[in-house]
Amino acid sequence: xxxxxxxxxxxxxxxxxxxxxxxxxxxxxxxxxxxxxxxxxxxxxxxxxxxxxxxxxxxxxxxxxxxxxxxxxxxxxxxxxxxxxxxxxxxxxxxxxxxxxxxxxxxxxxxxxxx
Amino acid sequence: xxxxxxxxxxxxxxxxxxxxxxxxxxxxxxxxxxxxxxxxxxxxxxxxxxxxxxxxxxxxxxxxxxxxxxxxxxxxxxxxxxxxxxxxxxxxxxxxxxxxxxxxxxxxxxxxxxxxxxxxxxxxxxxxxxxxxxxxxxxxxxxxxxxxxxxxxxxxxxxxxxxxxxxxxxxxxxxxxxxxxxxxxxxxxxxxxxxxxxxxxxxxxxxxxxxxxxxxxxxxxxxxxxxxxxxxxxxxxxxxxxxxxxx
Numbered sequence: 593x594x595x596x597x598x599x600x601x602x603x604x605x606x607x608x609x610x611x612x613x614x615x616x617x618x619x620x621x622x623x624x625x626x627x628x629x630x631x632x633x634x635x636x637x638x639x640x641x642x643x644x645x646x647x648x649x650x651x652x653x654x655x656x657x658x659x660x661x662x663x664x665x666x667x668x669x670x671x672x673x674x675x676x677x678x679x680x681x682x683x684x685x686x687x688x689x690x691x692x693x694x695x696x697x698x699x700x701x702x703x704x705x706x707x
Numbered sequence: 708x709x710x711x712x713x714x715x716x717x718x719x720x721x722x723x724x725x726x727x728x729x730x731x732x733x734x735x736x737x738x739x740x741x742x743x744x745x746x747x748x749x750x751x752x753x754x755x756x757x758x759x760x761x762x763x764x765x766x767x768x769x770x771x772x773x774x775x776x777x778x779x780x781x782x783x784x785x786x787x788x789x790x791x792x793x794x795x796x797x798x799x800x801x802x803x804x805x806x807x808x809x810x811x812x813x814x815x816x817x818x819x820x821x822x823x824x825x826x827x828x829x830x831x832x833x834x835x836x837x838x839x840x841x842x843x844x845x846x847x848x849x850x851x852x853x854x855x856x857x858x859x860x861x862x863x864x865x866x867x868x869x870x871x872x873x874x875x876x877x878x879x880x881x882x883x884x885x886x887x888x889x890x891x892x893x894x895x896x897x898x899x900x901x902x903x904x905x906x907x908x909x910x911x912x913x914x915x916x917x918x919x920x921x922x923x924x925x926x927x928x929x930x931x932x933x934x935x936x937x938x939x940x941x942x943x944x945x946x947x948x949x950x951x952x953x954x
Contacts, residue, residue, distance in 0.1 A: 595900070598910040599943035602936060674871050 601668050601690065608665025615658055643707070652704050659700040667693035713737045713788060715746050717758060718798040720805050725843060728805065730796065731755075737788050744783040747809075748795065758808040767923055770859030773800050774809050780864035782923045785790050800864040802873075816860050819876050822902050823884035828895025846891040853886030853931055855924040862918035862928050868911055870943035875911040878918035885931035888938075904939040912936075 626632040635641065645651055667689035674685045715735050720728035733754050735746045744762055751758050760783075762772040767785045775798040776786050783797070803811035833840065862878035863869050869877050884903050888896045902908055912932045919929040945952050 595904045595943070596906045596908070596910040596939075597943070598906070599936075599940035602910070603940045603944065606937065606940065675913055676915070 601664070604661060605668035608661035608663070608668075611658060611661045612665055618664065641654055646704070646707050652707070656704055660697050661684035663693040663696040663700075664690075709739045711737050711739070711788070711793070713746060713791075714794040715749070715750065716726065716794070716796040717747070717808065718796075719758070719808050720799075722805065724785055729926055739789060741788045742784050743774075743776055743781070743786040743788060743795065743797065745787075746788060746795075747783065758809075759784055759807040769856060770857030773859040773861045773864070774798065775864065780861040780921045782859060782861070784922055790865055800860060802864055802870045803860070803868070813860060815873070816858075816863060816880070819880045820858070820883065822824065823876065823880050824895055824898050825880070825883040825887060827887060827890060827893050828898060829892065830894030840892045841843045849891070850886045850889035852874075853882050853889070855884055856886075856926045856928075857924055859923065861923065865921040867905040867915055867917065868913055872907075872911055874907045876908050878912075878932065879926075881909060882926050882928035882931040885935055888935075900942065901938065903935055904942065909935045909939060 622632065623637065627634060627637050646655060670688050671682070671689045675682060679685060713735050715733045716730045717733065718728050719725075719731045733750045735749050735754075736751075737746055744765060747758065747760055748762075751760075755924075760774070762784065763769040764771075765784045767782050772781070772783045773780060774782075774783050776783065776789065777796055778798075779802055788795075797809065799805050799809045799811045803813060803815070806812050845915070856879055858879060860879060866875075866878055869875050881903065884899045887893050888899060904910075909932050912929075914929060914933060916929045919927045922928065
């Protein structure tokens with residue numbers, strides 16, 4: 593039996609899982625709760641401030657990392673969830689999921705480079 | 708001691724004479740402290756001597772009395788009747804071929820267990836005169852949990868993935884491969900990886916986690932498999948991105 597190549601997608605899935613578990617809740621808290629409910633002032637998400645932040649190459653790279661790994665995590669999670677729901681078309685589901693993640697990755701690169 | 712009448716349904720099947728398995732019902736006077744195995748033994752001794760089932764130690768050590776109790780894999784010697792309603796259904800362990808009634812054919816598991824080399828493959832040859840292999844408490848703790856497996860195969864009956872893909876090496880064999888990989892005296896990981904790191908090895912697992920839930924010895928095979936996935940992933944990246952480094 594040959595060794596599997598699944599570590600490629602699983603590695604991204606695992607790394608993405610760790611990142612999303614730690615960072616996504618913080619981002620949801622800041623953008624979805626803290627600012628709308630007035631715990632933090634609106635200036636936290638002010639356009640100029642966020643623009644300056646994202647324009648910095650270091651933070652651009654960090655943001656890309658978060659988006660990239662989260663997308664590939666979500667893709668693999670979706671693939672496994674479909675399997676758990678009894679959808680027996682793993683190859684098709686895998687192709688669609690990873691294609692979406694790849695498109696998202698490309699989109700993130702383009703958008704980040706344009707800032 | 709209080710007595711309770713329990714209706715015990717047992718799946719009966721003799722592949723040589725029966726077309727299909729069927730449930731047979733027995734009314735059993737059960738004592739408060741009885742386990743499911745006691746009820747089945749009562750049936751065998753007093754009602755129907757033709758019922759076939761495996762058991763040995765009656766204390767959750769031997770691992771031979773595993774069966775489906777109300778649809779869930781359990782050791783019948785560890786399942787107290789007081790935890791069940793007045794009607795229970797006993798079936799042979801799921802995902803295994805039936806030999807007779809509650810007795811299943813475990814050849815597939817035995818063959819897979821053998822393939823992961825569940826024994827110490829010494830790191831270096833050491834003769835008796837060289838003295839014993841020393842192991843610190845920390846080194847022992849690293850793998851001790853996985854030594855508790857009693858090969859009862861409840862995890863195989865619980866694993867939906869094994870049911871779907873019979874080639875999957877499965878939880879217990881994986882947990883035991885992990886047990887020897889983690890042993891400080893062992894040097895056989897590379898050999899076991901030939902089985903562990905394949906599609907039929909850890910990568911068939913979709914981390915449902917049912918194996919760890921039904922394990923009567925808290926071995927946590929699901930945890931072992933996830934740890935092996937991480938290690939196999941590190942191996943893969945090393946092998947492909949850093950071919951000069953030996954995994």
